[in-house]
Amino acid sequence: MPSITIKDGATFEATADKRLVLAIEDSGVDILHRCGGYAGCTTCRVVVHEGEPTTMTKAELEKLQENEAVGQYRLSCQILCDHDMTVEPLMRVSSSNYDDAGKRPKDTITPDAEWVDKPTS
Numbered sequence: 001m002p003s004i005t006i007k008d009g010a011t012f013e014a015t016a017d018k019r020l021v022l023a024i025e026d027s028g029v030d031i032l033h034r035c036g037g038y039a040g041c042t043t044c045r046v047v048v049h050e051g052e053p054t055t056m057t058k059a060e061l062e063k064l065q066e067n068e069a070v071g072q073y074r075l076s077c078q079i080l081c082d083h084d085m086t087v088e089p090l091m092r093v094s095s096s097n098y099d100d101a102g103k104r105p106k107d108t109i110t111p112d113a114e115w116v117d118k119p120t121s
């Protein structure tokens, strides 16, 4: 199974079809996912230090472009754990003003994943 490492934290295994946001949360990290995993809020953002996917969902690309954030962070609700990665969650319940992380995202990527290449710049 792929191995996911939280920067300065734990390393754990996840199934290849698991959403990264859920793998991070289920490992005990209080990552935010305020929109419930629909590429709408960006609170599930992570920096991928190693193993950044070369593809992304169209929904993620459009949200990052809207926020002028392409190349700065990725949306963990739009990434599958299909290879080894080292990631750094950027927004957590404990360092925010939210009382909870948000509704738990579904097990499959929402909206339905339409894969595109990650922009090179």
Ligand code: FES
Residues within 6 Å of the ligand: 032, 033, 034, 035, 036, 037, 038, 039, 040, 041, 042, 043, 044, 045, 075, 076, 077, 078
């Ligand atoms: S963008 Fe909202 S949970 Fe990922």
